[in-house]
Amino acid sequence: MDSQYVIGIDVGGQTTKLGVVDARGSVLAQTVIRTDTYTDFEPYLDELAGALNKIIADAKAEGKIRGIGVGAPNANYYTGIVDNAVNIPWGANSKIEFAKLLSEKMNGLKVSLTNDANAAAVGEMTYGAARGMKNFIMITLGTGVGSGIVINGNVVYGHDGFAGELGHVSAVRYNGRQCNCGKQGCLETYASATGVARTAREWLEMTDEPSVLRSLDKISSKDVFDAAREGDNLALKIFDFTGNILGRSFADFVAFSAPEAIVLFGGLARAKEFLAKPIMDAMNENLLPIWKGKVALVFSQLKESDAAILGASALAWEL
Amino acid sequence: MDSQYVIGIDVGGQTTKLGVVDARGSVLAQTVIRTDTYTDFEPYLDELAGALNKIIADAKAEGKIRGIGVGAPNANYYTGIVDNAVNIPWGANSKIEFAKLLSEKMNGLKVSLTNDANAAAVGEMTYGAARGMKNFIMITLGTGVGSGIVINGNVVYGHDGFAGELGHVSAVRYNGRQCNCGKQGCLETYASATGVARTAREWLEMTDEPSVLRSLDKISSKDVFDAAREGDNLALKIFDFTGNILGRSFADFVAFSAPEAIVLFGGLARAKEFLAKPIMDAMNENLLPIWKGKVALVFSQLKESDAAILGASALAWEL
Numbered sequence: 001m002d003s004q005y006v007i008g009i010d011v012g013g014q015t016t017k018l019g020v021v022d023a024r025g026s027v028l029a030q031t032v033i034r035t036d037t038y039t040d041f042e043p044y045l046d047e048l049a050g051a052l053n054k055i056i057a058d059a060k061a062e063g064k065i066r067g068i069g070v071g072a073p074n075a076n077y078y079t080g081i082v083d084n085a086v087n088i089p090w091g092a093n094s095k096i097e098f099a100k101l102l103s104e105k106m107n108g109l110k111v112s113l114t115n116d117a118n119a120a121a122v123g124e125m126t127y128g129a130a131r132g133m134k135n136f137i138m139i140t141l142g143t144g145v146g147s148g149i150v151i152n153g154n155v156v157y158g159h160d161g162f163a164g165e166l167g168h169v170s171a172v173r174y175n176g177r178q179c180n181c182g183k184q185g186c187l188e189t190y191a192s193a194t195g196v197a198r199t200a201r202e203w204l205e206m207t208d209e210p211s212v213l214r215s216l217d218k219i220s221s222k223d224v225f226d227a228a229r230e231g232d233n234l235a236l237k238i239f240d241f242t243g244n245i246l247g248r249s250f251a252d253f254v255a256f257s258a259p260e261a262i263v264l265f266g267g268l269a270r271a272k273e274f275l276a277k278p279i280m281d282a283m284n285e286n287l288l289p290i291w292k293g294k295v296a297l298v299f300s301q302l303k304e305s306d307a308a309i310l311g312a313s314a315l316a317w318e319l
Numbered sequence: 320m321d322s323q324y325v326i327g328i329d330v331g332g333q334t335t336k337l338g339v340v341d342a343r344g345s346v347l348a349q350t351v352i353r354t355d356t357y358t359d360f361e362p363y364l365d366e367l368a369g370a371l372n373k374i375i376a377d378a379k380a381e382g383k384i385r386g387i388g389v390g391a392p393n394a395n396y397y398t399g400i401v402d403n404a405v406n407i408p409w410g411a412n413s414k415i416e417f418a419k420l421l422s423e424k425m426n427g428l429k430v431s432l433t434n435d436a437n438a439a440a441v442g443e444m445t446y447g448a449a450r451g452m453k454n455f456i457m458i459t460l461g462t463g464v465g466s467g468i469v470i471n472g473n474v475v476y477g478h479d480g481f482a483g484e485l486g487h488v489s490a491v492r493y494n495g496r497q498c499n500c501g502k503q504g505c506l507e508t509y510a511s512a513t514g515v516a517r518t519a520r521e522w523l524e525m526t527d528e529p530s531v532l533r534s535l536d537k538i539s540s541k542d543v544f545d546a547a548r549e550g551d552n553l554a555l556k557i558f559d560f561t562g563n564i565l566g567r568s569f570a571d572f573v574a575f576s577a578p579e580a581i582v583l584f585g586g587l588a589r590a591k592e593f594l595a596k597p598i599m600d601a602m603n604e605n606l607l608p609i610w611k612g613k614v615a616l617v618f619s620q621l622k623e624s625d626a627a628i629l630g631a632s633a634l635a636w637e638l
Binding site (some may be wrong): 015074083084128134135149151152154156157158159160161162163164165166168169170171181182230238248251253255256257258259260264286288289294295 | 393401402403453455460468471473475476477478479480481482483484485487488489490491492500501502567570571572574576577578579605607608609610616
C-alpha cells in the first residue's frame with residue numbers, strides 16, 4: 001500500500017505541532033513551529049509547509065502520505081475555513097481557507113480540518129482516556145478554553161460546523177471579564193491559562209494577602225502552579241476559584257448532553273492536584289439529583305503533543 | 320394491517336393530554352386528565368388507563384393500537400422510568416416505572432417513554448415548525464422549562480437517557496432563585512410560567528411602580544400577559560427581563576450544538592409579541608461573532624395539545 005502514513009497538525013495559540021503518524025498510532029517524526037509570531041497567514045503557511053516536508057523526509061514517508069488532518073481554533077469541518085480565530089494574530093478578524101491553501105501548498109494532498117478541541121477529543125477516544133466512551137465532553141484548558149463534544153461516538157459539528165465552543169459560554173452572567181471574542185464573562189476569561197494569570201494579577205492588586213507571586217514581574221499560570229506547589233495560600237485559592245467556575249459550568253454541560261465523563265486536556269489540566277477537588281465539588285453541587293456523583297472527571301493521560309497530533313491525524317484516515 | 324393507530328400521551332405538570340393518532344398524523348380522539356391532583360401514582364395510573372380505553376373506543380380503534388408513546392418530565396428513554404419529576408406531586412423523590420406499569424395496565428401494549436420536551440421536538444420535526452431541520456433545540460416554556468435537543472436529525476438522549484435538561488442550567492450564577500430541583504438560579508425559576516409569576520410578585524413587593532397587577536390576589540403568568548396586552552408598563556418590563564434571561568441562555572446553548580434554530584413551545588411561548596425581541600437581542604449580544612444574526616428563533620405553530628400528543632405518538636411508531 002502506498003499511503004500508509006497520515007499527518008496530524010495541531011494549531012495552538014502559541015505553537016503549531018505537527019507529526020507523521022502510522023496506522024498503529026505511532027508518531028514517527030514530529031516538530032513544532034510558532035503560531036503567534038506571524039500577523040499574516042502566508043509566511044506562516046510557508047513555514048508550516050517547510051516543516052511538513054522536513055518531517056515527511058525524516059520519516060522516509062515521501063509519496064506515502066494519505067492525507068493531512070488539522071486541529072485549529074474556530075476551524076470549520078464542513079468548509080475547511082478558520083474563521084476569526086481571536087487568539088491567533090493571523091486568525092483574528094479573518095476567514096482563512098486553511099484546508100484549501102495548505103492542500104495547494106502540499107501538492108494537492110487532501111486536508112481535513114476541525115476545531116483543535118474536536119481533534120483532541122478524537123485522539124482521546126482513539127488512543128487515550130476516553131477509549132470506549134460514546135458520550136463525553138473534552139475540555140481543553142490552554143491559552144483559551146476549547147471543547148469537543150462526543151455524542152453516541154460522533155463529534156458534534158452542528159448545523160454550520162462550529163459546534164462546541166464551550167469556552168464562550170457565560171461563566172459569569174453580569175459584569176464578567178471582557179473576552180477577546182467581544183463578549184463579557186466567557187468561561188475562558190477565567191478558566192484558561194491566561195484566565196488564571198489574570199485572576200492572580202487582579203487578586204494581587206485587590207488584596208494585601210502575602211504571596212510569593214508578589215515578587216514576580218509578569219505572572220503566568222505556570223507561576224501560579226509553582227507557587228501552589230510551594231503551599232502559597234493565594235495561589236491555592238486561585239485554583240479553588242478556577243475549579244469552582246469550571247465545575248459550575250460543567251454542571252450546565254451535563255444538563256445538555258448527559259455525558260459519562262468530562263475529559264480535561266491542555267496545559268492547565270496539569271494542575272490536577274489543585275483543580276480536581278474544587279471542580280468535582282462545584283459540579284456535583286450544581287447537578288440535578290439524577291446526575292450527582294455519577295459523572296466522571298478524567299484528566300488526559302496522553303502526552304499533550306502526541307494527543308493533539310494523533311487526534312488531528314485520525315481525521316486524515318477518513319479522507 | 321391490524322395496528323394502524325398509535326397513542327400519544329403528554330404528561331405535563333398540571334394536566335396529561337392523550338390522543339389516538341393515525342399514520343397521517345391526525346388526532347382521531349383525545350382527552351385530558353389532571354396530573355397534579357394525585358400524590359400517589361396508582362390512582363393516577365387508573366385514571367389514565369380509563370381515559371385511554373375511552374378514547375380508544377371513541378376512535379373505534381380497539382385491537383388496532385400499535386403502541387403507546389409517552390412524553391413526561393424526567394423520563395428516561397432507555398429505562399422507561401420517570402425519575403424524581405419535581406414538578407409533579409406523584410413524581411417528586413420517586414422512581415416510577417411508568418412504561419412497565421402502563422404497559423401492564425393496558426394488557427401488554429408496548430410503551431415507549433421520553434422527556435416531554437423530547438417528544439415535543441419529535442412532533443415539531445415531524446409535523447411542525449422544525450420540519451426539514453436536522454439541528455435545532457426545542458425549548459418548552461410551561462410550568463417548568465424543558466428541552467429537546469436534535470443533532471443530525473436525532474434526539475440527544477446522552478449516556479444515561481436523561482440528556483436535555485436545559486431548564487436547570489444556571490441562568491444566574493450566584494444567589495439565584497431557589498429551584499424545586501434543589502439548585503439555585505436555574506433557568507426555569509425565571510423563564511417558566513411560574514417564573515414569570517414569581518418575577519411579578521417579587522417586583523410588586525420590591526417597587527412602588529403602579530400596575531394593574533396590584534389589584535390581583537394571586538398572580539399567574541396569564542395575568543402578566545393580559546396586563547402587558549393592556550400596555551401595563553411593569554408587565555412589559557417583566558417580559559423584557561424574562562426574554563433577556565432566555566436569550567442569554569440560548570446563546571450558551573448555541574455554543575454547544577450550533578443549531579439552526581431555537582424552537583419555542585408551551586404556554587408561555589404564546590407571549591411571542593413580548594418575548595421575541597428581548598430574546599433575539601440578548602441572544603445575539605451574547606453569541607460569538609460567527610453566529611450573530613444567524614440563529615433563527617421559531618415559535619411553534621402547532622396547537623399545543625396536538626403537538627405534544629403527536630410528538631409522543633411518533634415514538635410509538637418505532638416500537
